[in-house]
Amino acid sequence: MVVFRFVMRLLLRAVFRLKIVGRDHLTSTAAQPRLYVIAHDSWLDPLIGYVLLGRDALHVLPAAAAAKWYLRWMLPRGIAVLAPTDNREAVKLRRLAADRHTVVVYAPNGAVIEGDELQAVQDIAVLADRIGAEVVLMRLGGLERSPATLHAETAMRRRWLPKVTVTVEAPRRLDLGNTLGKTRRIAAGRALYLALSDLRFRTADTNRTLFGALRGAADRYGSGHPALSDSMGAAFSYRTLQIGALVLGRLLARRLWPGETVGVLLPNAAGTAVTYFALQSVGRVPAMLNYTAGAANIIIACRSAQVRLVLSSRAFVERAQLQPLIAALQTETTIIWLEDIRAKVGRLQKLRGVLSYLFWRPRGKPDDPATVVFTSGSEGSPKGVVLSHRNILNNSAQVASRIAFGPEDKLLSVLPVFHSLGLTAGMVLPLVAGVKLHFYPSPLHYKQVPEQLVATKATIFFATDTFLAGYARNASPEAFSSVRLIVSGAEPVRADTRRVYRERFGLQLLEGYGMTEMAPVVAVNTPMFNRDGTVGPLLPLIEIRMEPVPGLEGGGRLWLKGPNMMLGYLSSDRPGVLEPPHDGWHDSGDVVEIDADGYVAIRGRVKRFAKIAGEMISLNAVEAMVAELWPEDSHAVVAVPDPRRGERVVLLTTRIAARRGDVAAYGRNRGASDLMVPSDVIVIDQVPLLGSGKTDHVAARRLACARMSA
Structure with missing residues (x-):
């Protein structure tokens, strides 16, 4: 068998x-057992x-895998977990595992697992806990594209002999704290799921440029796979999107300096995506x-x-x-x-575009600047x-490691691409994940957007609470x-x-949290882990530190770092000079609390x-209270100077009475x-929105100050 393994290893190296x-x-000299x-x-x-x-090693196989003839021949002592809830099987498995130094198990791998798959992950985690084993995570990247894939239902292109990269992580212990009984089993399953989720992110191919990622998606899902469309009737496959971008990019390059930053003033439309990737x-x-x-x-x-x-675009400027x-x-x-640029596109330019598409070579580096997105200006100049x-690409992969996206999905994108959520989640993520993307130009069309959901048969939707409330009233x-x-941010x-949304549409809203500086998603609830009143657990590899805020009990000011953190700021007082994050950390300016299960709750901006009278009052909490009282109306709560008490709380509301x-x-x-309780209530026609x-x-x-001084 040693010779057989040697020959098989050589064969696998040659074939895959x-x-x-x-x-x-892959090897261990430690005294304790190791669970791969x-x-x-x-x-x-x-x-x-x-x-x-x-x-x-003791190879613990899923029932279906254990039935494969070639595995039964090679692994006569491998056993199948036939029934995840069968205690006798679990006891037998633990007894066998305790007798062996190395145990190998095969865990379901997906952003969303449920039913028997979730039970299997919990069983594996409990096994590691019971036998006191170190856990070593492994992934065999590339085989998911082979004809032997377990994901046969996806529309991914098959490769008979894909390149296989085996990633073996360092040994770890599952952190289960002092939990006991059923709570410990749930905690063990959750810890292993999140560890596997982190592994999915670490093994994602983000070491490329955005245009390279678009090329990779075309290779993965097929160049003829529908990529994007819009409400004006434009439609592109991955092939035509790339060719269009290459043609336009060549024409634009004649007027642009190398590496130049170019303003893009365009709506959510297919042509905007073409322009964006043309510049890339x-x-x-x-x-943006x-x-x-x-x-x-x-x-x-x-x-x-x-x-x-x-x-x-002249047409856009005129319409808007x-x-x-x-x-x-x-x-x-x-x-x-x-x-004017498109008017110059002739047969020669199209031919050059096709040739560039066929013989494309990577340019640029993954860590080069790719995009400038401006802060919302909600607290000052952008x-x-x-x-x-x-x-x-890291942020796209972080989200995709927790929420399942695929070529069977269709995303209706209404959030403007000039904001980072609309750019990353509303354009880049679907394009690199094979999700069919449909652009609609404005999220403010409360009647038309629900109609677009019906017309496009969209399966995924990103929006904000304000917009979702408007759609619900008209849908x-x-x-x-x-x-x-539906993910709300x-x-x-x-x-x-x-x-x-729960009662009328049967949908659970998944709330997330982010900021432009983090490209933008930091935390998000998922179909598996969703807790109302929170924004979910942190995404993979995001590190945090909390600073106490004087006058506030619990929580703290959130600082972050991670693979999705910006290169730096550009400000008007130092034009064109990149200001990287101080000491490698970004100050979110938010006050948050994190519970024992890792769910993040936002208490508000420090400035909010x-x-x-010496006590810190959350303006967001006041807004939330008023929204509960009058849910059909819009409200904004602000603080204005008060000579006696320091500040006073003012409510601006559209509620007439x-x-x-x-x-x-x-x-x-x-x-x-x-x-x-607000000191003043001011009735207005419309709450100002970004x-x-x-x-x-x-x-x-400004409006509150003006009305109070009038």
Whole structure:
């Protein structure tokens, strides 16, 4: 058998170009047993596991795998976990495992596992706990694309002889604390699932540029696979998207400096994606301009990033009535109209585009700047956030390691691509994951967006609480019938919004949390781990530290670092000069709490606390209380100076009959402090919003000050 294993190893190296990362962890001289957990993607996994780990190990196989003739021949002492809930099988397994130094198990590998698969993961984790074993995670990347894949239902292109990379992680112990009984079993399963999720992220191919990732998706799902479409009728496959981007990129490059940052002033449309990847194809950096931010802020943004040229469309400017903005921009920049560029596309340019597509060679590096996205300006002038190719692809892979996406899905993208959530989750993630993408130009069309969900049969949808509440008021019960996943970000999800979607549409809203500087997602609830009132667990490899906030009990100010953290800021006082994060950490400016299970709860911005009579009051908490009282209306709570108490809380609301006494009575009934009752109530027609759908608290505060001084 030693000779057989040697021959098989040579054969596997030749056939699958086998590469092993972490080879040292395949052997152990430690006294305690070692449990190798192989993320199970293919029927060939046990064969390679046997070749790498040997006959002397106890190979614990799933029932279906144990029935394979070649495995029964090679692994006569391997056993199958026939029934995850069968205690007799579990006892037998633990007894056998205790007699052997090395145990090999094959764990279900997916962003979402349930039923018997979840039971199997819990069984494996409990086995490690009971026999006191070190856990070594392994993944055999590449076999999921072979004909022997366990994911035959996906529309992934098959490779008969894919290149296989075996990743072997360092030994670890599952951290289960002092839990006991059923709670310990659940904690063990959760710990192993999250560890496997981290492994999926670590083995994702993010060491490439964005255009390289687009090429990789075309190879993985097929160049003819539908990539994106829009409400104007445009549609692109992966092939036509790449060719279009290469043609446009070549024409644009004639007017652009090498590595130049170029403004992009365009709506959610297929042409915007083509333009974005056109710039990527020639090594230029798109700066996504927020056309709702006002001329002054956009000019500040352009100065910060040293934008000389802005790409836009006459048709878009006319439809959105942006002529005054364009006139202001033309005093600082030159507008390049895409209609003029496209008019120059002839047969020769198309032929060159096809040849570039066929003979494409990578250019640029993963850590080069890829995009400039500007902060929302919710607390002041916007700053440019420089994200690398790796930042954006890492964040896409982090999310995909926790939430299942695939070529069977379709995403309706309404969040503007000039914000990082719309850019990463609404464009890059679906394109690199094979998800069919459909653009709709505005999230503010509360009647049309639900109709688009029906027309496109979308299965995935990203939005904010404000937008989701608007859609619910205008949607028929059937509008969300095809949707399996709704993720909400950018602002807290109100309890009433959750209730409406749960009761009327049968959907569980998954709340997430992020910031532009983290490209942007930091934490998200998932179909497996979802807790109302939180934004879910942190994504893989994100590190945090908490600083106490004077005057606040519990929680702390959140600092972060991770593989998705920005390269740095661009600011108007130092145009074009990259300011990297201080000491490698980013100050979120948020006050958060993290419970024992790792769920993150946002208490609010540090700047969104008012100090009244020496006590810190969360303005977000006041907003949430008022939203519970009057869920059908919109509200903004701000703090304004008060000569006697330092600050005073002011409520701006669209509720015509709003009275301070009603808020006070509701607050007393729910046990809220009297200091949480707004001192003033101002009725307005509309709460100011940013383009992302978040409340514009800067504008709201100006409005409150103006109304109170009038």
